Amino acid sequence: MTQTKTDPRVIRTRKLIMDSFITLSEGKEFKDITVKDITAEAMINRATFYHHFEDIYDLLEKALSEVLLVNLDSDTYRNDELNEETFVKIFEAVTNFQTSLSNRCHRGYEDTIARIIREQLEVLFHKLLVKQKGIGQEGALKTTAVMLSWGIYGASVEWKRNSQASPEEFIKAAVPYIEHGIHFNK
Amino acid sequence: MTQTKTDPRVIRTRKLIMDSFITLSEGKEFKDITVKDITAEAMINRATFYHHFEDIYDLLEKALSEVLLVNLDSDTYRNDELNEETFVKIFEAVTNFQTSLSNRCHRGYEDTIARIIREQLEVLFHKLLVKQKGIGQEGALKTTAVMLSWGIYGASVEWKRNSQASPEEFIKAAVPYIEHGIHFNK
DNA sequence: GGTGATTTGTCGCTTATGCAACACATTCCG
DNA sequence: CGGAATGTGTTGCATAAGCGACAAATCACC
Numbered sequence: 001m002t003q004t005k006t007d008p009r010v011i012r013t014r015k016l017i018m019d020s021f022i023t024l025s026e027g028k029e030f031k032d033i034t035v036k037d038i039t040a041e042a043m044i045n046r047a048t049f050y051h052h053f054e055d056i057y058d059l060l061e062k063a064l065s066e067v068l069l070v071n072l073d074s075d076t077y078r079n080d081e082l083n084e085e086t087f088v089k090i091f092e093a094v095t096n097f098q099t100s101l102s103n104r105c106h107r108g109y110e111d112t113i114a115r116i117i118r119e120q121l122e123v124l125f126h127k128l129l130v131k132q133k134g135i136g137q138e139g140a141l142k143t144t145a146v147m148l149s150w151g152i153y154g155a156s157v158e159w160k161r162n163s164q165a166s167p168e169e170f171i172k173a174a175v176p177y178i179e180h181g182i183h184f185n186k
Numbered sequence: 187m188t189q190t191k192t193d194p195r196v197i198r199t200r201k202l203i204m205d206s207f208i209t210l211s212e213g214k215e216f217k218d219i220t221v222k223d224i225t226a227e228a229m230i231n232r233a234t235f236y237h238h239f240e241d242i243y244d245l246l247e248k249a250l251s252e253v254l255l256v257n258l259d260s261d262t263y264r265n266d267e268l269n270e271e272t273f274v275k276i277f278e279a280v281t282n283f284q285t286s287l288s289n290r291c292h293r294g295y296e297d298t299i300a301r302i303i304r305e306q307l308e309v310l311f312h313k314l315l316v317k318q319k320g321i322g323q324e325g326a327l328k329t330t331a332v333m334l335s336w337g338i339y340g341a342s343v344e345w346k347r348n349s350q351a352s353p354e355e356f357i358k359a360a361v362p363y364i365e366h367g368i369h370f371n372k
Numbered sequence: 373g374g375t376g377a378t379t380t381g382t383c384g385c386t387t388a389t390g391c392a393a394c395a396c397a398t399t400c401c402g
Numbered sequence: 403c404g405g406a407a408t409g410t411g412t413t414g415c416a417t418a419a420g421c422g423a424c425a426a427a428t429c430a431c432c
Contacts, residue, residue: 009388009419012229034409043198045390050411195389195418220379231420236381 014052016042018063030060057112064116068097082128084175090124091171094156114153121149151178200238202228204249216246243298250302254279268314270361276310277357280342300339307335337364 020041024033035056039046053059094117126145133141159170206227210219221242225232239245280303312331319327345356 007388007420008229008231013389015229035411036409043194043201045194046410047391047412048389051389055411193390193418199419221381222379232380233382233421234419237419241380 010052013042013044013048016044017049017052017059018066021059021063022067060112061116064113065120068093068117068120082125082132084172086128087175087178088168088171090121091152091155092167094121094152095159095167117156118149118153121152122146125149148178196238199228199230199234202230203235203238203245204252207245207249208253246298247302250299251306254303254306268311268318270358272314273361273364274354274357276307277338277341278353280307280338281345281353303342304335304339307338308332311335334364 017038020038021033024037024041033056035046035049038056038059039049049059053062097117122145125148126141129141129145155171155174156167159165159167163170203224206224207219210223210227219242221232221235224242224245225235235245239248308331311334312327315327315331341357341360345351345353349356
């Protein structure tokens, strides 16, 4: 690990930008937020924004990823097994995230958000699977991770649309079937 | 006015420091707050702190001044006459400030706080008096400003200790007598 | 009192951020 | 339509902020 420590100014600036973006998101939709707005709110120069992010979509991506990961990290990486409990927690994180963000600010960008969530989930599942099943079957694990990420995301959409059940109950109903297929436990 | 515009980084850094100081003040007393705490909270380097403030007492001074001035500015500078209304508003600003800060965080620093308030008031009164009475009697106006600042501060202490009256009623009772002496209206 | 651990200020050198100006898109409105 | 206004990215040079080390002061605990 050649961990070259990042300059604290970078961390601070990123945080200022992210926070400003989230603040502004509470007031208006994504499409109405300009880079100028963000940099003004964050009290940084516009050029500095572009030093950290490709463009505003890149910011959306990274901001959402971070928000989602904050939910996941603490609960999941602690006990790093992909068992039922972990599975439920991941699902809950996604539904939390969905309900907290999707009703405001991002009309017209559901697809982007969906993609971001799936990508994050895919990475997460892949990590967990590799840790559990070991390496040497990369292709299979990758595919499994992809399927799980799509599955979880789809389930969250379905849950949001129809279900009065708690996320936990909702997803637990499906766990046995999935489990049979992917063999949660070694 | 050779208004050399201040670097936005300076403004931002000052704000970060001030905000952090106020945040920390809500948690512990002034004497327990270190420069390190502040800079950590503000996400800036300790050396940078000293680039903006002499020491932590200097910060206290400037932070309090600012908080007080925020109360005063908007209400007072608009209609820039030193009439009864303005007088009452200033008194209310001071009592608000006193009650919001003095019960927490600053035990043992009442004197410092008192001095800061008086200095701010003195500057304010002096400005208002000069604007109203014109220049050419500097000494007298200066002295008047000093007396008013001490008077208002003393009244706020007295009000805090004894009175159940509103600040407005409390100070209005004294206005006629003061007015007689200093001729509020041209 | 003494000794080790913090905290405080200060320093030269490095680096991220600000500026101002630019060409280019996009939007808005008469 | 046309042009004014606003937003987007990019650039080279100016500057505030970070680093790490330092001596001195202060604090804490025996």
